[in-house]
Amino acid sequence: MDMTGEQRIPAPREAVWRALNDPEVLKACIPGCQELNKLSDTEMTATVVLKVGPVSARFQGAVTLLDLDPPKSYRISGEGQGGVAGFAKGDAKVSLEEDGAETILRYQVEAQVGGKLAQLGARLIDATAKQMSGAFFKRFGQEVLARQEAAAAPAAPPEALAPAAPAPRNGGEGAPAAPAAAPRPASAAPARAAEAAAAPAPGRWNLFGIGALLAAFAVAGFLFGGMAGTTGAGLPVSTEFVLAVLLILVAAIGYLFGRLDGRQT
Numbered sequence: 154m155d156m157t158g159e160q161r162i163p164a165p166r167e168a169v170w171r172a173l174n175d176p177e178v179l180k181a182c183i184p185g186c187q188e189l190n191k192l193s194d195t196e197m198t199a200t201v202v203l204k205v206g207p208v209s210a211r212f213q214g215a216v217t218l219l220d221l222d223p224p225k226s227y228r229i230s231g232e233g234q235g236g237v238a239g240f241a242k243g244d245a246k247v248s249l250e251e252d253g254a255e256t257i258l259r260y261q262v263e264a265q266v267g268g269k270l271a272q273l274g275a276r277l278i279d280a281t282a283k284q285m286s287g288a289f290f291k292r293f294g295q296e297v298l299a300r301q302e303a304a305a306a307p308a309a310p311p312e313a314l315a316p317a318a319p320a321p322r323n324g325g326e327g328a329p330a331a332p333a334a335a336p337r338p339a340s341a342a343p344a345r346a347a348e349a350a351a352a353p354a355p356g357r358w359n360l361f362g363i364g365a366l367l368a369a370f371a372v373a374g375f376l377f378g379g380m381a382g383t384t385g386a387g388l389p390v391s392t393e394f395v396l397a398v399l400l401i402l403v404a405a406i407g408y409l410f411g412r413l414d415g416r417q418t
Contacts, residue, residue: 154243154279156262160290164297166249169256170224172297173247182292184285195221201233205281206273210238225249239268258290 162169172178176197180189188200195218202211214233221227225248232242243264250257266278 154262154264154266154275154282156264156279156282156286157260158286158290159257159259160294161252162256162258162294162297163254164256164301165254166251166256167224168301169249169258169297172293172300173227174218178293178296178300182289182296184288195219199231199233203235203281203285205270206277208238208269208273210235210270212238212241214241235268235270237269239266239270241266241270258293260286260290262286 174194176189176191179197180186183189183199183201185202185204186199187202188198190198192198197216198214199216200211200213203209212233212235214231216229216231219228219230227247229245229247230243232240234240241264243262245260245262248259250259262282264282270278
């Protein structure tokens, strides 16, 4: 079974070469790979579960890297045993060609299969091998691109790495609490509005006081005139008594006027 192909990878050739020799990258990209251990710079062991048509088997094998020419090319030689399912072995030549900021990966594969796998027919085996090869290189290109983007991502600023301030503990420990805002003085506008509504209209008590004072003078004059002219059976009333009564009335009206006027202000 022979197979050739190529894959364009949007990454520099050095990055692609490093990924081809990274066991973690290879394990993530090989379809059905369960284990991949690097024994040395040129030797690895692998465990892969494959399904070819109706046959499914678990292959355990070894891989050796030969003819290394970093970062241009190398050759992969491997062999795996799948128990009653048979065996598989082969070589793959891999070359990397720079194309600007990208890399063209070319491969040539020669493989042999035996046991039950060989009984499935060359056509089914070739179709399965091409499908697995296409899946591997597609994943490989995605993995290399993801690593390139992660390496090019800017580092987090120091502020983002700084630990958050500890929350205050019970008892007042920790960061000091922000000072409480000073209470605003209660507005006197509502109280003044209520007083203004309850207070009498300007000039109301002045007019009342003047009217009351005039009425007192009229009453006092009437009493003065009536009592001063009383004779005979009437009770004799002196002028001094009438004047005293008049002064008391005037004083009382004046005191009442002052109290009411004081409430107005």
